[in-house]
Amino acid sequence: MTVDLSTAFGRLRLKNPIATASGTFGYGLEFADYLDLASLGAISVKGLSRRPCHGNPPPRICETDAGMLNAIGLQNVGIDAFLAEKLPELARLGATVIANVWGDTEEDYVAVVERIGHERRVAAVEVNVSCPNVVRGGMVFGNNPEALAALVKRIRSATRHPLVVKLSPNVTDIVASARAAVDAGADALSLINTLVGLAIDLERREPKIGFTTGGLSGPAIRPIALRMVWEVRTALPKIPIFGMGGIETVEHVVEFLVAGANAVQIGTANFRDPSLAGRLVGELAAWCESHDVARVSDLVGTLRTRPRKDHSFA
Amino acid sequence: MAVNESLRVLKTIHYDEGHYSLFLSAGAIGARTKPGHFAMIQAGEGLRPYLRRAFSIADVTTMAGVPALEFVIKIVGVGTAALARFAEGTPLPVLGPLGVPFPIDDLLHSDRVALVAGGIGLAPLVLLARTLAARGIAADLFYGGRNENDVLKRGDFERFLGPHRCRYATDDGSLGRKGRVTELLTHALARGGRYRRVYACGPVAMFRALATLLADANLEGSFAMESEMACGFGVCLGCVVPMTDGRFATICKEGPCVPPTAIDWARL
Ligand SMILES: Cc1cc2nc3c(=O)[nH]c(=O)nc-3n(C[C@H](O)[C@H](O)[C@H](O)COP(=O)(O)OP(=O)(O)OC[C@H]3O[C@@H](n4cnc5c(N)ncnc54)[C@H](O)[C@@H]3O)c2cc1C
Ligand SMILES: Cc1cc2nc3c(=O)[nH]c(=O)nc-3n(C[C@H](O)[C@H](O)[C@H](O)COP(=O)(O)O)c2cc1C
Ligand code: FES
Numbered sequence: 087m088t089v090d091l092s093t094a095f096g097r098l099r100l101k102n103p104i105a106t107a108s109g110t111f112g113y114g115l116e117f118a119d120y121l122d123l124a125s126l127g128a129i130s131v132k133g134l135s136r137r138p139c140h141g142n143p144p145p146r147i148c149e150t151d152a153g154m155l156n157a158i159g160l161q162n163v164g165i166d167a168f169l170a171e172k173l174p175e176l177a178r179l180g181a182t183v184i185a186n187v188w189g190d191t192e193e194d195y196v197a198v199v200e201r202i203g204h205e206r207r208v209a210a211v212e213v214n215v216s217c218p219n220v221v222r223g224g225m226v227f228g229n230n231p232e233a234l235a236a237l238v239k240r241i242r243s244a245t246r247h248p249l250v251v252k253l254s255p256n257v258t259d260i261v262a263s264a265r266a267a268v269d270a271g272a273d274a275l276s277l278i279n280t281l282v283g284l285a286i287d288l289e290r291r292e293p294k295i296g297f298t299t300g301g302l303s304g305p306a307i308r309p310i311a312l313r314m315v316w317e318v319r320t321a322l323p324k325i326p327i328f329g330m331g332g333i334e335t336v337e338h339v340v341e342f343l344v345a346g347a348n349a350v351q352i353g354t355a356n357f358r359d360p361s362l363a364g365r366l367v368g369e370l371a372a373w374c375e376s377h378d379v380a381r382v383s384d385l386v387g388t389l390r391t392r393p394r395k396d397h398s399f400a
Numbered sequence: 401m402a403v404n405e406s407l408r409v410l411k412t413i414h415y416d417e418g419h420y421s422l423f424l425s426a427g428a429i430g431a432r433t434k435p436g437h438f439a440m441i442q443a444g445e446g447l448r449p450y451l452r453r454a455f456s457i458a459d460v461t462t463m464a465g466v467p468a469l470e471f472v473i474k475i476v477g478v479g480t481a482a483l484a485r486f487a488e489g490t491p492l493p494v495l496g497p498l499g500v501p502f503p504i505d506d507l508l509h510s511d512r513v514a515l516v517a518g519g520i521g522l523a524p525l526v527l528l529a530r531t532l533a534a535r536g537i538a539a540d541l542f543y544g545g546r547n548e549n550d551v552l553k554r555g556d557f558e559r560f561l562g563p564h565r566c567r568y569a570t571d572d573g574s575l576g577r578k579g580r581v582t583e584l585l586t587h588a589l590a591r592g593g594r595y596r597r598v599y600a601c602g603p604v605a606m607f608r609a610l611a612t613l614l615a616d617a618n619l620e621g622s623f624a625m626e627s628e629m630a631c632g633f634g635v636c637l638g639c640v641v642p643m644t645d646g647r648f649a650t651i652c653k654e655g656p657c658v659p660p661t662a663i664d665w666a667r668l
Contacts, residue, residue, distance in 0.1 A: 112635030120404050132637075140648055143667070147630050147638030152447040154630060158637045161648065305447055357451055357631040358442065359493065361404050 089374040090381040091367070093127060093349050096273040096326045097248045098210055100127035100182065100382050103349035103382055104339065104367050107330050108133055108186035108212065108252075109158065109224045110303075110353040111363075113172040115179075121364030124180030127349055130276075131168065131176075133188045136197040138164035146255070148285050148294040153304025153332070154354060155283050157297035177207040184250065188214040192240050197290070199245040201297055211247045215267075216254030216279035228254030228279075231266035242271030250328065252276035253314075255307075260314045261321040274326035275318060276351065278311045304354040308332030312345045319346025319387050334362070336369035346387040402498050402633065404426045406491040410463040416549050418475050419520070420484050421458070426467035429496045430460045433469070434461055435504065435528035436624055436657040439496030441471070441483065449479035454652070456524035456601070457497060459556075469494075470665045472552060474520040497603060498632050502528055502599050502622050507537050511596035514588070515577035516610060517543040518581055519550055519600020524624045524656075528599055533560040540588065540595075541566040544581025544606070548574040582609045589617055597622060602667065611660040620633045621660045627651040642667035 091102035105128040109314050111117060114129045123129065141161025148155050163171070165187070185208045189195040195213065203206050215237065216228035227237050238251055251267040253260060255278035264275055280301025285294040292300070311331025319327060329347025333339055334355045342350045352363045374382055407424040414420045429439065440452035450586050459470040475481050486492065502524070507513065513532065515525045522543060532539045545551045547570050558566050567584050568576025577584060581602070600610055601624035614621045627639040634653030642664040643649045649662075 110636065114631055116635050119401055132635075140449070140646070141637060141640070143642065144640050146640065147447065147628055147636065149451050149628075149630075152450060154451060156630070156636070156638060161637045161640070231498060304450060354630075357636055359404070360495065360631075360633065 087375050087380065089371045089379065090383075091371055091374075093383060095348055098128075100349055102127045102367050102370065103343065104348055104363055104370065105184070105351045106130060106356060106363050107351035107353035110356045113163075113168065113179055114176050114183070115172060117360055118179060120360035123176070125364055125367055126181070128182040128184050128209060128349060129176075129187040130184040130186045130212050131172070132162050132330070133160050133186045134162055134168050134198060134202070135160065135188055136165060136194050138162065138167065140292060142229060144296050145294065145296050147300070150283070150285055150302065151306060153302055153306035155285050155295055155302055156280070157295045157334055159297065165198045169201065169205065173205070173207050182209045183207060184210045184212050186214055186252070195237060195241050196211050196244045196283040199241055199247070202245065202247065208247060210250055210274075211241075211245055212250040212276055213241055213253055214252050214279070216252055216256070228263070229257055231262050235266040235270040238267050238270035238272055241289065248273045250274040250276050252279055253269075254279055256282050256312055259324055264318045264322055264325070268322060268325055272325075274328065276330065277314050277318065277329040278307070278331050281307055281310065295394045302345065303332070305332040305334060308338065312341060314390060315342060315347050316345040323387070325371030334358075336373045339366060339370055340373060340385060343382070343385040344387070344389050344390070346385070348386050401432070402496055403432070404493070404495045405561060407469070407494045409486045409488055409490045410466055410468050410580040411488060412486070414484070415552055418476075419549070419552060420473055422471045422473055422483060422495065423463040423468045424471070424492065426460060426469050427494070428459075429494065430467050430469055433457045433460050433497040434481070434501035435531050436499070436501035436524050436622075437497035438483070438499050438524075438632070438656060439471075439494050440498065442631070443479050443482040444486075449482060450480055451630050452457065452493070452495065452632065453479040453483070453633055454626075456624065458523040458526045459530065460527060461609060471525070472520065472523045472526070475617040482664050495632060499652055499656045500654065500658070502607060502624070503597070504531065507532075507535070507596065512540070512594065514593075514595045514598045515539055515541045516581060516585060516598060516600035516602070516606075517541070518606035519545050521600070521602030521606070521624070522552055525599065526553055529557055529560040539565065540593065542569070542581050542588070542624055543567070543568040544573075544584070544602075545573045551575055580609070580611055582666070585610070586613065593627045595619055600624070607660070611663070611665055614660060622655045622657050623660050623663075625651050625658060625663075626656070
């Protein structure tokens with residue numbers, strides 16, 4: 087049996103549903119020695135801004151149980167350097183490139199997508215409205231459905247690229263954010279970004295991260311990510327979803343597909359093993375074959391839940 | 401180019417409860433390694449430690465006739481404790497060699513250099529000492545620790561460089577001079593020692609003192625720096641230090657070996 091891994095993702099057609107997550111995959115080129123970039127469904131590059139950004143003072147990272155906290159502060163080379171120096175090489179290597187973008191203000195976001203313009207070597211734009219590690223912007227959009235809708239509308243009118251909005255999990259109602267983004271013109275959603283956390287150096291009574299709080303990622307957040315993907319899929323049956331959060335094995339990939347993601351992004355696990363994402367493509371085909379799944383898309387949203395009943399007192 | 405491969409544990413030699421040497425099969429990493437390079441080692445499949453840990457490749461050598469990488473490790477937490485306990489034959493995922501090595505290609509036969517180690521900072525200097533010796537370049541070692549137990553692999557250093565070129569300092573005076581390692585270098589300079597370059601690895605406090613000392617003496621340095629690392633190859637941007645040009649630079653990619661004049665010590 088040859089398994090069909092191809093994945094329809096709105097207007098995008100991905101070779102397979104294995105992509106890599108922004109901020110955990112550099113500009114992609116750093117991984118060329120460890121896997122074949124062309125073999126991946128897509129790669130989302132480090133969040134790009136209108137001007138180069140230095141990021142936060144260290145310490146920026148620390149390990150936590152089953153994961154890590156980071157407050158990088160979106161250090162990046164800026165959109166111009168990315169387009170001039172990184173994108174041509176990525177295209178030469180056959181990568182399907184998603185440009186992850188961010189800004190402090192609506193104008194900043196619009197400026198970045200305008201710079202991308204009609205660039206055909208960018209397959210899609212992923213808007214990070216959910217970075218917890220910068221003082222301005224970022225989270226403000228992610229936490230407030232009205233601000234989010236206004237931002238997405240403006241970006242929508244500034245680009246013809248497929249528009250993926252990456253939601254913040256630091257909200258009580260992820261479905262409200264999802265609806266706001268989709269109603270404002272998002273073609274697809276990515277979830278989840280990191281969850282705000284705090285780690286303490288007890289001897290010094292100081293936060294371990296210079297920014298005080300950081301974004302939690304890795305296996306620790308996987309159940310939350312799965313729950314959010316499932317909630318959004320249930321509320322919005324048609325919208326393409328990139329699911330992510332603590333994915334490390336082919337079983338984790340399939341869990342996300344079953345919960346309702348059309349494709350997944352591998353994040354922190356790229357640090358632990360830079361060859362992982364490439365290997366998962368083959369392992370996914372093998373998993374489907376051993377489970378008699380002919381097309382990977384047949385798995386999407388197949389979670390069988392029992393009806394929830396109100397509790398009954400004895 | 402770095403290699404992501406699985407290397408076998410060949411042997412673990414424990415110096416005391418807190419320090420050990422871990423020998424792994426050399427794989428494809430051995431032949432590519434230069435003094436100052438490091439590797440990221442995954443300590444098992446569990447979720448704690450979760451990320452790989454960074455260690456200097458202390459030596460490229462043989463263990464019972466098998467080509468080996470040696471790592472000299474101080475136990476400070478969960479990862480360094482876990483790595484001490486693997487049985488011989490256990491495969492461990494290793495990524496390396498990584499980073500910018502010590503600059504040595506420009507050294508001439510007539511040059512003399514200094515190696516300065518503080519505590520576990522000896523690690524990257526072992527392969528450096530071996531390489532310099534093989535090239536016939538004279539090197540003086542200044543090595544400081546809290547006490548005698550902190551000062552490791554003296555035999556190797558004295559074999560490579562000659563015993564008369566190795567000087568020690570300890571906080572409690574149990575080995576060598578009582579005091580700080582930077583005082584050893586100050587004395588050597590006062591006695592007319594001239595060094596083309598000073599290679600150093602140690603704690604931040606030592607680096608700070610040494611950076612000042614080198615600036616005052618107008619000496620060139622190369623410091624093998626440390627920082628917490630998630631990836632080790634320039635993608636997480638977690639391991640940065642402030643630079644004098646205002647940027648934050650990754651220690652894993654632009655380092656670990658950097659000239660002290662490039663670091664903004666006031667902001668570190
Ligand atoms: C390029 C490089 C080369 C290194 N070479 C060696 C070596 O040859 N031998 C050796 O023993 N150690 C070396 N280290 C330090 C080593 O990486 C840390 O000691 C190790 O990661 C700690 O892991 P842990 O799980 O035991 O400690 P954790 O439980 O993670 O932390 C314990 C303590 O160690 C500190 N720490 C954690 N990671 C690092 C780090 N990367 N650098 C410094 N402190 C850290 C933490 O802040 C904490 O205070 C090197 C580090 C770098 C960046
Ligand atoms: C070090 C680090 C940097 C990140 N940077 C970005 C970023 O620039 N833009 C973004 O949208 N998400 C960023 N993320 C979030 C990841 O893309 C991903 O959403 C999150 O880590 C959850 O997935 P994981 O648990 O598999 O890592 C970053 C995550 C980490 C760990
Ligand atoms: S450790 Fe990830 S960039 Fe240096």
